[in-house]
Amino acid sequence: MHIQLSWEDPITEEQQEPIFPLPLAFGRDLSQLPSRWQGQEVSRAVFTSREVSRYHALIYCSENGQVIYEDRSANGSRINGKKIRQARQVLTGGEVVQFGPYNVTVSLVASADEDPDATLLTRAHRGTPTLLLEPPTDLIRPDTRTPIDIPPPSTVVFAPEQIVDSRAAGEFPPPQLFQAEHISLAALRATGLPVEESEYLALGGGIGSFVWVDTLRIHGVKPEQIRVISIAQKPYERYERLLNNCQIPRWKRIRSGSDSCPDNIWGWPGYALREAWRSFFSGRVLEALGFLWQVFSEPLLADTYTPRAGDVFTAMDREAARIGWEQMLCYGNIRAIRKTEDGRYVVAYSATRAGHTDHRFRVAKYVHLATGYPAIKLLKDLQEFREQTGDLKSVVHGYEPHSHVYEHLEKHGGTVLIRGFGIVASQVMERIYEARKVNPRISVVHLSRSPKSGNRFGRAKRAVENHWEFQPYNWPKATWGGDLRAMLEAATPLERRELLELWGGTTTASRRKWRRAVQEGLQQGWYSILFGKVEKVELDNKGKPVTYIQGTHNNTQVKVEADFVIDCTGLVSDPMTNPLLNDLISHYHLPLNPHGRLHVSNDFELVEMRNREGRMYAAGIITLGGPYAPVDTFLGLQYCAHRSVEHLVRVRAPGTKTLEGIGSLWQWCKWALNLKP
Amino acid sequence: MTPTLIGRWQTRIFLLSTVGVLASLPFYFGLTGHGGSFTYFWVLLYVGLFGCGWDVIYNYLMGYMWDHDWPGVLQLLAGIWEGLFLGTVLMVIGLPYIPTQDFYLVDFILHYGFVWVGIYLSSWVVMRILFPRWRFRGGEWLGKWPHSPS
Incomplete structure (x- = not known):
């Protein structure tokens, strides 16, 4: 008999599903577990x-x-919510076992049915008599790293513009030349x-x-000194496409704070x-006061x-024009990064456009390096469904275009199965709520692996209502600049992992409108969890x-027939899925943090990439799990930029000046007057 | 705002000694109330001294909120509470350099309210514009980022 434990990694939101032969012992300290x-x-x-x-439980x-x-x-x-301590209980399969911050679903698998591809971890250890699942607690150094499998390609097209000019081009960058550690300019x-x-x-x-x-x-650097390589014309191009796909057009609100302004560093x-201000001068005084009241009293x-x-994008357009963004932009697809012999870096990129090869x-x-999310991945069972049936219409990801779902529902009604409880699920629910006004014959089944009780940290507990967990942003607010940020930066890699597990997990924003939709749905019976x-x-x-579901009690099986399944789980943040980063990490044996993301110093430097005076x-998101939690947010990116630029000022990088006091005020005045910095 | 304890102290001391002093000048020169007096600066000092103690309590209470956040509305409540406390102490017991017979409640409310509003608005505007790292360091404006080990 084997046992499969499944849970969602609270930090990367990836599904973990290792299988173990029984007996299985687990706990915090490997040395305390019997072999x-x-x-x-x-x-x-x-x-x-x-x-x-240290030795938490034994399953046999x-x-x-x-x-x-x-x-x-x-x-x-806790087994299905009932507490047991220093006692035994029979497991029949399907139970949710809770210990510490983990909610683990247990499945019993007869040895013969074992899925050979169940998980990377068991595969890596196949052949050893003792299966060992030990999450890395320190930096993953290249010499100790188990071979990293490159995940199979997803059926979700994430960056359509990249497919045209793929790496299949072959001879660029020149393979011989790019095998070297350092390349000479000659x-x-x-x-x-x-x-x-x-x-x-x-x-x-x-x-x-x-x-x-x-x-x-x-900080003083001139536009002539800076270049940006990108295939996008606008900095928010990909972001806006993802927003559109998950039903947020420009006039809708995004999950971001008032002072997270990518157009204003202050x-x-x-x-x-x-x-x-705008509302006030358009005569909508009450609305204006409402916004001020919100920032004054949120979230209490x-x-x-x-x-x-739309307002964020307009503000970014203004700032882009002010700093000369277009002047610094070079069109191109980045292929490889190497150190040069003269203490710099060379980037091979392709500016190829239709019918004209252009390598540089x-x-x-x-x-x-800020290449963003490498991919979108469907949940494993949904990916399998798509591969087997070739049906890309009835099973969709919330981040891919799926307007046809709502059009169909509005015309014919039907049932939707939603997977995931994050912000995308909220947006999808809102869109379905709108669709129900057109056609009330729409119902929603929302699937959750286990009931939610809300994470705890110190004296605080995260709010939960109807199994939706609420938090204004994707991490607790103090991780941007409060005591939680300081705590995380000061922690060791192991402590960081623990803290992030306590603060992480899938959450959505608590908006009155959304909570009402869920409440109404539950009362009127068109929404069920x-x-x-x-x-x-x-x-x-x-x-x-x-969808065949194993219930949480007595190995029961539930069958849900739906017209559509919408996967609202997250994006893939594993840098190894990005060919450029994969090449860089493998070529220079860069260490990864315990979550398998790029290891950076507290100044966001890739220390192993130092090349004399050169700095990288x-x-x-490629630095998730490091010194800072909310790395994939507007303010988080501003923090990364702030730290790395302050570091550049300290190493006296050309053109950079300290920004503080009167100098900072002066720069702010230039921003306010829309003058070049 | 998501302050740290050190950040609360640093911001409080900085703003009281700059904006607080500026806002007290009209009172010192006797433009309002019962004529000018140096007492207003002693009041500032006590707001700072007691405040550093209150900050420890606020910091503890903040731990009950999941986001470890301290929104404007709590800043306002804390300001009202501190004013009530200091006003009562000054009226009933008195403090060194501010004897009860020199205490005028209306003057105190005017002065304290004016200083508080000045400091509240500055904490949102002045600190951010003068010290870009202030908001990332939980209100600490002094000092730089530590050198990261490498």
Whole structure:
């Protein structure tokens, strides 16, 4: 008999589903877990939270074939919500076992049914008698790293513009030349391709690069010294496309704060004040006061203020024009990054447009890497469904275009199965709520692996209503600049992991409108929440996707037939799925943090990429799990930019000046008057 | 705002000694109330001294909020509470350099209210514009980022 434990990683939101032969012992401290029990080899699993005992529990097969959960912990465990401590209980499969911050679904698998591809972790350890699941607690160094599998390509097209000019081009960058650790400029020039030079170089033209360049410009660097390589014309291009896909057009509000302004490094005036100003002078005084009241009393007495997407983009357009963004922008697809022999970096990029091959090199001394989310991935069972059926219409991801779902529902009615409880699920629910006004014959089944009780940290508990967990932004607010930020930065990699697990998890914003929709849906019966673990999704004879769910009690099976399944889980943040980063990490053996993301210093420097005076920094989601939690947010990107630029000032990078006091006020005045920095 | 304890102290001391002093000048020169007096600066000092103590309590209470946030409305409540406390102490017991017979409640309310509004608005505007790192360091404006180990 084998046991499968499944849970969602609270930090990366990835599904974990390792399978172990019984008996299985788990706890916080590997050395306390027995390796043999009653003459049998024991599988061991380590969970790092301090709320888990050193030796927390043992799961074994009794003589009469029952699977027994034996709690040995100080704090106890909860099985389907019932507490047990220092006691035994029979498991029948499907139960949700709670210990510390983990909510783990247990499935019993007869040894013969074991899915050979169940998980990377068990595969990596196949052949060893003792299966060991030990999450990395320190930096993953290249020499100790287990071979990293590159996940199979997703059926979700994330960056359509990149497909046209894929890496299949072959001879660029020249493989021979790019095998070296350091490349000489002479060798680059000998290729006959253009070699351009600049002092500063931002890779990726998204919001991460934009705020870095903005910060640099305000710290004194001239536009002639900076270049940005990107395929996007506007810094918010990809972001806006994702917003559109998840049903947020420009006039709707995004989950971001008033003072998270990618167009203004000071955060004042925030978007709430600007919107209040505009409303006031358009004669809408009450509305103006409403915005000010929101920022004054959020989140205690009012819903948190959030800006309209369109207002943020307009403000970024103004700032882009002010700092000369277009002048710094070079069109191109980045192929590879290498150190040069003269203490700089070379970036090979392709500016190929239809019918005209154009390969180039750009050499720079200070490089900033902000390539964003590498991919969108469907949940495994949904991906399998799509591969088997070729049906890309009835099973969709919330981040891919799926307007046809709502059009169909408005015309014909139907049932939607939603997976995931994050902000995208809220947006989808809002859109369905609107669709129900057109056609009330629409119902929603919302699938959750386990009931939610709300994370706890210190004296605080996160709010939960109807199993939706609420938090104004994707991390607790103090992780942007409060005591939680300081705590995380000061922590060791292991402590960081523990803290992030306590603060992480899927949450959505508490908006009155959304909560009302859920409440109404539950009362009127068109919205229901179902608990269990998905076993498979198949096409039935009516051509609809049927989801088979293992319930949480007594191994019951539930079958849900729906017209559409919408996957509202997150984006993929694993840098190894991005060919450029994969090449960089493998070529220079860059260490990864315990979450498998790029390891950066507290100044967001990729220390192992130092090349004499040359410095390289990274920002955004590719640094998740490091010194800062909310790396993929507007303000988080501004923080990354602030730290790396302050670091550049300290190493006296050319053109940079300290920004403080009167100098800072002067720069702010220039911003306010829309003058060049 | 998401302050740290050190950040609360630093911001309080900075704003009281700049904006607070400026806002007290009209009172010192006797433009309002019962004529000019140096007492107003002693009041500022006590607001700062007691405040540093209150900050410890606020910091503790903040731990009950999931976001460890301190929104404007709590800043206002804290300001009212501190004013009530200091006003009562000055009226009933008196403090060194401010004897009860020199205490005029209306003057105190005017002065305290004026200083508080000045400081409240400055904490949102002046600190951010003068010290770009202030908001990322929980209100600490002194000092730089530590050198990261590498």
